[in-house]
Amino acid sequence: MGQALAGLAAFGMLAAGGVVGGALPAAQAADPATKVIRVGTTQAVDSMNPFLAVRLVTGSIHRWMYGFLTVPDSKTLQPSADLAESWTTSPDGLTWTFKIRAAKWSDGQPITAADAAWTFTKIMTDDGAKTGNGPAVENFASVTANGQDLTIKLKTPQASMLDNPVPILPKHVWEKVGDIAKYEADAYPAVTSGPYVAVEHKKDQYVKLQANPNYWRGRPKIDELQVIFYDNPAAAIVGLKKGDIDLIGRLSPPDFEALKGDENIVQWNTQGRRATYLQINHGATTSDDKPIGDGHPALKDQRVRQALHYAIDKQKLVDEVQNGLAVPADGSIVPPMYKDFFWQADGDQKVSYDVARANKILDDAGYKKGADGIRIMPDGSRKLQFRFSIHTDTPIEDKLAEYLTGWLKELGITLTTKRLDSSKFTEETGTTALFDIAISGWSVNPDPEEVLATHLCSRRPTASGEGGGTESFYCDPQYEQLYLQQLKELDRSKRADLIKQMEQRLYTDAPVIALYYPNDLEGYRKDRIASITPIPEEKGLLYGGSGYWPFYTIEAVSADGADGSAEDGGSNTGVIVGVAAGVVVLAAAGFFVARRRKGVADERE
Amino acid sequence: MTVAQSATKAIDAVEERPARHGLVRYAAAKAGGALLSIAMVIVATFFLFRLLPGDPVRALAQGRNMTPEQLDLERRRLGLDRSLPEQFVHFVNQTVQFDLGTSYEYKRPVLDLIGERIGSTLLLTGTALVMAVSLGIWQGARAGWKPGSRFDRFSTAISLVLWSVPTFWLGLLLLMVFAAGIGPIPGLFPTRGIESVDAPDGFAYVLDVAKHMVLPCLTMVAVVYAQYLLVMRSSVLDEVGQDYVTTARAKGLRDDEIRRKHAVPNALLPTVTLVFMRIGFIVGGAVTVEAIFSWPGLGQLFYEAIRVPDFTLMQGTFLLITVSVILMNTLADVVYHVLDPRVRSA
Numbered sequence: 027m028g029q030a031l032a033g034l035a036a037f038g039m040l041a042a043g044g045v046v047g048g049a050l051p052a053a054q055a056a057d058p059a060t061k062v063i064r065v066g067t068t069q070a071v072d073s074m075n076p077f078l079a080v081r082l083v084t085g086s087i088h089r090w091m092y093g094f095l096t097v098p099d100s101k102t103l104q105p106s107a108d109l110a111e112s113w114t115t116s117p118d119g120l121t122w123t124f125k126i127r128a129a130k131w132s133d134g135q136p137i138t139a140a141d142a143a144w145t146f147t148k149i150m151t152d153d154g155a156k157t158g159n160g161p162a163v164e165n166f167a168s169v170t171a172n173g174q175d176l177t178i179k180l181k182t183p184q185a186s187m188l189d190n191p192v193p194i195l196p197k198h199v200w201e202k203v204g205d206i207a208k209y210e211a212d213a214y215p216a217v218t219s220g221p222y223v224a225v226e227h228k229k230d231q232y233v234k235l236q237a238n239p240n241y242w243r244g245r246p247k248i249d250e251l252q253v254i255f256y257d258n259p260a261a262a263i264v265g266l267k268k269g270d271i272d273l274i275g276r277l278s279p280p281d282f283e284a285l286k287g288d289e290n291i292v293q294w295n296t297q298g299r300r301a302t303y304l305q306i307n308h309g310a311t312t313s314d315d316k317p318i319g320d321g322h323p324a325l326k327d328q329r330v331r332q333a334l335h336y337a338i339d340k341q342k343l344v345d346e347v348q349n350g351l352a353v354p355a356d357g358s359i360v361p362p363m364y365k366d367f368f369w370q371a372d373g374d375q376k377v378s379y380d381v382a383r384a385n386k387i388l389d390d391a392g393y394k395k396g397a398d399g400i401r402i403m404p405d406g407s408r409k410l411q412f413r414f415s416i417h418t419d420t421p422i423e424d425k426l427a428e429y430l431t432g433w434l435k436e437l438g439i440t441l442t443t444k445r446l447d448s449s450k451f452t453e454e455t456g457t458t459a460l461f462d463i464a465i466s467g468w469s470v471n472p473d474p475e476e477v478l479a480t481h482l483c484s485r486r487p488t489a490s491g492e493g494g495g496t497e498s499f500y501c502d503p504q505y506e507q508l509y510l511q512q513l514k515e516l517d518r519s520k521r522a523d524l525i526k527q528m529e530q531r532l533y534t535d536a537p538v539i540a541l542y543y544p545n546d547l548e549g550y551r552k553d554r555i556a557s558i559t560p561i562p563e564e565k566g567l568l569y570g571g572s573g574y575w576p577f578y579t580i581e582a583v584s585a586d587g588a589d590g591s592a593e594d595g596g597s598n599t600g601v602i603v604g605v606a607a608g609v610v611v612l613a614a615a616g617f618f619v620a621r622r623r624k625g626v627a628d629e630r631e
Numbered sequence: 632m633t634v635a636q637s638a639t640k641a642i643d644a645v646e647e648r649p650a651r652h653g654l655v656r657y658a659a660a661k662a663g664g665a666l667l668s669i670a671m672v673i674v675a676t677f678f679l680f681r682l683l684p685g686d687p688v689r690a691l692a693q694g695r696n697m698t699p700e701q702l703d704l705e706r707r708r709l710g711l712d713r714s715l716p717e718q719f720v721h722f723v724n725q726t727v728q729f730d731l732g733t734s735y736e737y738k739r740p741v742l743d744l745i746g747e748r749i750g751s752t753l754l755l756t757g758t759a760l761v762m763a764v765s766l767g768i769w770q771g772a773r774a775g776w777k778p779g780s781r782f783d784r785f786s787t788a789i790s791l792v793l794w795s796v797p798t799f800w801l802g803l804l805l806l807m808v809f810a811a812g813i814g815p816i817p818g819l820f821p822t823r824g825i826e827s828v829d830a831p832d833g834f835a836y837v838l839d840v841a842k843h844m845v846l847p848c849l850t851m852v853a854v855v856y857a858q859y860l861l862v863m864r865s866s867v868l869d870e871v872g873q874d875y876v877t878t879a880r881a882k883g884l885r886d887d888e889i890r891r892k893h894a895v896p897n898a899l900l901p902t903v904t905l906v907f908m909r910i911g912f913i914v915g916g917a918v919t920v921e922a923i924f925s926w927p928g929l930g931q932l933f934y935e936a937i938r939v940p941d942f943t944l945m946q947g948t949f950l951l952i953t954v955s956v957i958l959m960n961t962l963a964d965v966v967y968h969v970l971d972p973r974v975r976s977a
Contacts, residue, residue: 064828070931078738153704157738207738229747230927232828256823257925260803264811265822449940 061248061582063555065569066262066271070230070255075211076193077148077155082570085191087233087253090574092193093219095124095142095176098472100575101563103364104518105188105473109137109219110176119183119516120167124176129242131196133217139171144197146178154207159192183514185521189473194219221246221578231255247581266291266549273550273558275569278422279349282547290553295351296565297363298546303355304539305466306331310459310499313486318499319459324403324410329391331536334463335377336384337433344542347425351547355540358529359481360474362543363566366518367474369526371533381436388437401438411440412462415455418445423465426541430463457487459499466497466538472572475513478528481537482509498537505531546570556581658965665961672953676946677722681715709735722946731947736939741947744932749914751825752921752928755844756913759851764906766852767859772898774860775867776890787864790857802850802923809846820846823925847924851917862905866898873897900971904963911959914952 069083076088093109110124126139146169149155149162167179180187196217203209215236216224221243222235235251254271256262259281265271267288275294277285285291307321308331324330340354353362357370371377392404401410414430416423427443434441441463446454455464468477479485483501505528512524532538546567550558559579560566568576688705706712710721725732731741770790774783793801812818821827821843830839870876871894879889914929921930929948936944 072737153708156704210739228927230925230931231824231826234828252828254823254828255925257922257931261806261822261923261925264806268811268818268822270822448938 060250061584062250062252063248063273063577063580063582064252064254064271065577066254066256066265066274067569068256068259068262068274068276071227071233071253073210074216074224074227074233075206075209076158076195077206077209078157080158083253086570087224087235088193089220089572090222090235090251090577091216091218091220091224092195093127093129093137094193095190096188097573098189098561100559100561100573102366103472103562103572104366109142109194113188115516119185119514120180122178122180122187124178126174126176127242128174129219130240131198131217131219132215132223132238132240133196133199134240135196135198135217137194137196137219139174139176141197142176142194143169143171144201145192145195148200148206149192152206154205157207162190162192183516185513185516186473186475189471189475191471221574222251243578246578251577251580263549266551269551269554272554273548273569275546275548275567277547277549279351279547282351282549283349285549290551291549292552294546294548294550294560294568296546296560296567297353297361298544299361299363299471299567299571300467300469300544301355301359301361302352302465302467302541302544303359304334304541305455305461305464305498306334306537306539307459307462307464307499308537311486311501312489313484314489315501316489318487319461321459322410322412322462323408324393325412325462327391328535329387330393330410331539332377333384333387333391333437334434334439335536335539336380336387337437338430338539338541339379339433340541341379343426343429346429347422348542348544352542352544355542358532358540359468359477359538360470360525360529363562364470364472364474366522367525369529369533371530375530375534377533381433384437393438395438399438400440409440410438411442413444414441415444415446415451415461415464417451417465418447426465456496457491468497474525478509478512478525481505481532500532500537502531502535502537552583554583556583654965654968657968661961661964665957668957669954672950672957673723673726676949676953677719680940680942680945680949726950731950732943734936734944734947735941736935736944737941741944744944745929745947745951748927748929748932751926752930753913754825754840755847755920755926755928756851756917758844759848759855759917760906760909760913762848763852763856764859764902764909767856768863768899768902770856771860771863771902772867772890772895775864775898776871776894778864778868778871783864787860790860793853794855794857796854798850798854798917798919799923801853802847802920805846805850806923825927843924847917847920847926850923851920859902859905863898863902866901867894870894870898900967903970904967907959907963907966908956911956912952914955 067083069081071079071084071087072081073079073084074087076092079085079088095108095110095113096105097108098104099106107127109127109129111127113122113124115122124139124142126137126142129137131137146163146166149159150166150169165181165184167181169179170177178187196219199213199217212227214225214227218224218238219242221238221241223238224233225236226232226234232255233253235253237246237249239245254265256265256271259278262271262274263277263281263284266274266285269290282293282295285293306325307319308328309317309323309326310319310321312318340356344350344352344354356372356376357368360367360369362368362370388401393401393410394404396402396409402408403410412434414427416427424443424445427441431441431443444461451464454460455466468480470477477497480495480497481500482496483506485496486499486501487496508524508528508531512521512528515521515524533540548568550568557580558568558576560568561571561573561575563575688702688709688711703712710718713721722732729742731745733739734741734744737744767790770786774780774786777783806822807813808816810818810820810822825840825843826836827839827843830836867890873894876889876894879893880886918930918933920926921928922934932944933948935941936948
């Protein structure tokens, strides 16, 4: 009985928490005039140290905190001035000189080229600093500073120099750090050069950023930006509906649709930065050209891959798998959002859903149907039975597998689904090549160099099985040639042409088959956010885009209007219900105490 | 000292202070057994996790451009370039010095990572355990005393229904109803975390945390209290027909009193064992409940560690859980020994 009482007491305390909590709605910042915007995320911050951070959420936070050499323009997404106000390139494309803006760090110290030189050199010389952005300086031969002039010498020409992802850090703060690899960057307020200054970070909970009054473009229009972590999307949706957060990005179609009908929430649905595609094991090899894995031999035949492409109804996938919230892919790995680099097939080249044509291609190529209706290799050695590798616990991929299985059946090809947990999946589809067809996808940056490089010969695993980051085991002389050409081409439109030819090559040779470009799905509260400019400004992203535009330009609904009747009403009801619950619990506790007393009294008689 | 001598000495000692000496010896034997178990766990831990599929370096590099040289570098940094026996010796060496190594993913000492999160997990699971045990024992005792009564049927049925409900489903339901609010029910409780982002100070902070604890605690209690209820119910049921109960009745004691003062203390023994075993598991936390309510505890850390796979972090957390379970089991044995004279004489 004593324990029961203890339990009740605990319950009572919790209920009391409910009462008091109800009386203090949303625990707003003490000063009601402070304009706070709260961004929800389902990814926890890995490290506040930009040398170590790799997650998207941390990348975004660092974008809001630190200046970069350049930033994608808010309208065109072309590189534009950020901490570097201007730049020149030597005729051979090997020497880049940047003029660093005469601005101030948030602690008032001047920003110089020495800060940038120190940051790049640190990554180049300290292995412990390579985790976050090591590849970004791989091609750097030397970096030197002279006043506001920063000179970077490259080993080979690199057109993507102006999409450098390294945040520039203040030398006068960071050079005092001993072991970078162990540094948590937990000195607050942080010293930054971007629109915001991080002032607090509670692990797995939240990061608080405040407006940087010294920001060279001018102080942001809100006072505080909070990044609040949710462990699962369903809870985050509840949080947005309730008003515990004001914005959340990167939603899945079902979560996005759960926001429907809420008059305070804007459903943000625009073209996204991602492409979803099939990766085909077209005869995987290692970087020394030895075969690896157990891919089906039929998939080495471009005609078979082409037939698969014709058998896929992309519009149907968009409608049924993505709830209509995607664009069918008539291109390759670069989504249409990046207008300058996007390539789309047309005319004869365009592959549209056509089962008859797919069957004809296979018939003509000599893949005859057996007695059981399943096609056989021309030499009769094997049936056309493929495996489709997907991730475990992903309903979207499961649904996709169902449709593909159905369509391939019409071609006389058997497809069986193979579900793998994510690390095994990465290994089998990226290193050991133990797959036939696999689901894949990539989020593309304003400069597509990174995703293009995932299909290079050099990205294939080494003979000893060291993975190199290939997305297709592709190794094609034509593609390699084009890649090298675009790397040297500093004329943007000429370079775009070369990149489009690379996409075209991927489309026709089909080591990967693009299925659709998922939309960017987000939601925000219009009773809290007065305006926010996406990137690009026309139909762009809010969270997860490149640069800091959306969260620099974000405006809060003025405080007096925002904390109006709605929240008050909620808190009153909250108090009433809370008090009622408290009373019930206390009454119950009282009842048991009384009974116990009575029992004691009985014994004394 | 010969065996005979020591035996005689032991007998002498037993004659002098029988109970305590027996207990010390018993406890020492149990502690020795526990140490042996822990040693075996350390060995098993290392090899068990090496069997998991997936290359941590590849997984950490996923979605990023990394050259084979950089992957090599990463491998050397993590010590994965050394042979398995070498890695094993290094691991055992570290572990016996209470160094759990450095996490692959977070690049920080595992002990620090655990230390940062264990407090909030203990707060949540500890409170939930106390509440579930109290509720289970109380209802179980009453239900077992009058089996088949309306109270028995009602409480047992409810507890079993809650026991069979998936935790994730129940948690989300509570979240949607009591955190977001539906219809006339207002959103009373926060949707995430252990504290508000702009948490107040002092006593108001305690209340803020308490408010955040309501729903996760409720979910955990609802799902697990049935096991205490059932164990308690069945052991009380065993006592109901005992002679001493009949005697007590014959003495004219009130029914309530017989239950509370005679039957329940006897029936508590199996429940005590169960409770101690559960205490061992509370460090493991409740991965699911923490995930639903974004509770910043060990659950999230475990989950991440397995996903990568982050060997050192997995080893560390796994060791923590198994060692606490072993220690608590040992303690349960000893406590049982103290509580129940029948075990001692046997």
